Amino acid sequence: MAPMLPLTPRRKTLAPAAAEAATRRLPVLRLSVEGLLLLGCAWFALVSNRMFVAGALKGRDWGDGSAWAFGAALVAGVLALHLLMLALLSNRWTVKPLLALLLVATAFASFYMQQYGVYLDPSMLRNVLRTDWHEAGELLGLSLLLHLLLHAALPLLVLWRVEIVTRPWKRALLVRLAVVVAGLGVLVAALLSMFQPFSSLMRNQKELRYLITPANYLWSLAVVAGADARAKAAPRQAIGLDAKPGASWATRTRPLLVVMVVGETARSANWGLSGYARQTTPQLAERAVINFAPVTACGTNTETSLPCMFAPVGRRDYDEARIRGSESLLHVLARAGVGVTWRDNQSGCKGVCEGLPTQTVQDIGAPEGTCKDGRCMDEGLLHGLGDMLRNARGTQLLVLHQLGNHGPSYFRRYPPAFARFQPECRSDDLRSCSREQIVNAYDNALLYTDHVLARLIDTLQAQAATLDSALLYVSDHGESLGEANLFLHGLPYAIAPDVQKQVPMVMWSSAGLAGARGLDLACLKARAAQPAAHDHLFHTLLGLLDVDTALYQRDWDLTAPCRAVAR
Numbered sequence: 001m002a003p004m005l006p007l008t009p010r011r012k013t014l015a016p017a018a019a020e021a022a023t024r025r026l027p028v029l030r031l032s033v034e035g036l037l038l039l040g041c042a043w044f045a046l047v048s049n050r051m052f053v054a055g056a057l058k059g060r061d062w063g064d065g066s067a068w069a070f071g072a073a074l075v076a077g078v079l080a081l082h083l084l085m086l087a088l089l090s091n092r093w094t095v096k097p098l099l100a101l102l103l104v105a106t107a108f109a110s111f112y113m114q115q116y117g118v119y120l121d122p123s124m125l126r127n128v129l130r131t132d133w134h135e136a137g138e139l140l141g142l143s144l145l146l147h148l149l150l151h152a153a154l155p156l157l158v159l160w161r162v163e164i165v166t167r168p169w170k171r172a173l174l175v176r177l178a179v180v181v182a183g184l185g186v187l188v189a190a191l192l193s194m195f196q197p198f199s200s201l202m203r204n205q206k207e208l209r210y211l212i213t214p215a216n217y218l219w220s221l222a223v224v225a226g227a228d229a230r231a232k233a234a235p236r237q238a239i240g241l242d243a244k245p246g247a248s249w250a251t252r253t254r255p256l257l258v259v260m261v262v263g264e265t266a267r268s269a270n271w272g273l274s275g276y277a278r279q280t281t282p283q284l285a286e287r288a289v290i291n292f293a294p295v296t297a298c299g300t301n302t303e304t305s306l307p308c309m310f311a312p313v314g315r316r317d318y319d320e321a322r323i324r325g326s327e328s329l330l331h332v333l334a335r336a337g338v339g340v341t342w343r344d345n346q347s348g349c350k351g352v353c354e355g356l357p358t359q360t361v362q363d364i365g366a367p368e369g370t371c372k373d374g375r376c377m378d379e380g381l382l383h384g385l386g387d388m389l390r391n392a393r394g395t396q397l398l399v400l401h402q403l404g405n406h407g408p409s410y411f412r413r414y415p416p417a418f419a420r421f422q423p424e425c426r427s428d429d430l431r432s433c434s435r436e437q438i439v440n441a442y443d444n445a446l447l448y449t450d451h452v453l454a455r456l457i458d459t460l461q462a463q464a465a466t467l468d469s470a471l472l473y474v475s476d477h478g479e480s481l482g483e484a485n486l487f488l489h490g491l492p493y494a495i496a497p498d499v500q501k502q503v504p505m506v507m508w509s510s511a512g513l514a515g516a517r518g519l520d521l522a523c524l525k526a527r528a529a530q531p532a533a534h535d536h537l538f539h540t541l542l543g544l545l546d547v548d549t550a551l552y553q554r555d556w557d558l559t560a561p562c563r564a565v566a567r
């Protein structure tokens with residue numbers, strides 16, 4: 001052992017010395033604030049905006065000289081835009097931390113834009129900001145690490161070796177002014193030189209601007225922060241102040257419960273009941289459910305869809321500020337005396353259930369094995385439901401918010417018994433799997449949702465003698481599974497493919513509820529073949545639960561033409 005002893009202290013002093021020597025070998029880059037900004041912005045324009053330039057030049061021929069000129073003007077414009085923006089925020093103390101922050105954030109942003117075809121518009125950014133860390137953890141992987149090494153670590157190393165050269169303040173001010181004027185000049189010249197193609201691009205594909213990085217996420221961040229500040233300053237607007245129980249409440253003999261299951265990321269294209277080549281809904285197919293034709297979702301991400309699904313006017317006259325600033329259907333129902341409970345197995349109700357009774361699957365003590373590493377299987381949502389039904393009084397709405405098919409780790413959403421379609425993708429990094437594996441894992445997760453819904457129907461049916469009940473299942477938005485090289489969801493609504501917007505919807509009613517509400521299920525089945533949208537949900541639930549309010553619009557109640565009791 002003795003000869004080993006002297007090694008310990010020597011090793012301690014060796015490491016920093018070696019690092020110091022290595023550091024000394026790296027050249028120091030002496031730059032002014034403006035020089036450093038120019039370097040940083042050139043990096044962003046040339047390296048981080050690949051998606052934007054490629055999108056803008058799509059369909060053009062490489063042999064075409066005007067395409068090259070357009071591309072060069074775009075890069076120059078992007079560079080000038082960022083230079084102008086950052087010149088306002090930078091001085092000798094802020095420039096390095098600011099660039100370091102932007103380099104790291106931009107590396108993450110460009111990774112997700114390139115890998116999954118994500119556009120960082122305000123809606124997507126809101127979704128990213130509200131994502132909980134369990135979801136974020138599933139987005140990390142080896143390919144991200146490699147991307148970060150190249151796009152963040154490498155430029156950070158250069159930045160670290162930069163020494164800022166300072167100027168006397170009068171001269172510094174003049175230089176800065178000159179840079180701003182020059183930046184403006186380049187931006188204007190770039191815009192003028194490509195006026196024709198650029199203006200037609202912005203008319204036809206204005207979402208492309210959300211690929212200009214880092215301006216896209218900085219802009220979206222400012223929009224979201226502004227909207228949130230305004231929302232915080234003003235209390236949520238009360239709606240449906242006139243809500244009261246309908247006539248049927250007095251004549252009913254049994255308690256009535258509607259269970260609404262808010263699905264997650266289930267797309268209509270893979271839904272067995274809707275004609276998918278694969279039977280992904282075998283258990284529902286054996287039950288007397290009404291399957292709706294593909295339903296048009298209000299948004300392409302949870303943050304947009306969820307509040308919209310519970311609003312009186314959703315996509316047909318979309319106004320995000322009004323929806324976020326107002327109470328939801330749940331508040332209107334509660335005002336009329338409906339017992340409302342929100343049970344969550346995901347990232348919360350996005351304000352929809354604010355101030356109303358809420359539970360999470362963790363709270364309700366779901367059985368052993370349901371939850372692992374802070375994530376629970378959706379069956380946990382059904383925990384204790386039998387007792388709940390036996391004790392139900394009056395008129396109730398229970399909302400179950402699923403984890404469903406939340407990606408990218410579809411394989412984590414179901415127990416092994418549902419891994420029926422093989423081979424399945426068992427990686428958090430979708431790009432490391434084949435399309436077939438991704439689709440298999442996605443479909444397995446749908447099989448599990450099918451199972452959860454079937455169990456729920458059986459539980460409701462078991463209490464049908466003493467409780468009138470109905471189930472309404474609808475997903476919040478769809479998903480891209482590699483079509484057109486797109487993955488996940490959240491593309492700007494105007495350009496999102498149908499697979500992100502078309503979702504399944506299923507209804508089931510006990511004979512008692514159908515009787516109590518005069519509901520002709522055969523008629524409803526016929527109606528279900530027609531198109532429907534999230535916009536129908538608000539009015540359909542008012543109709544099913546028989547709540548009277550001036551907000552109710554009969555035309556948007558899917559059950560209205562099929563109810564004998566006029567209202």
Ligand SMILES: [Zn+2]
Pocket residue numbers: 264265301302303476477
């Ligand atoms: Zn969602």
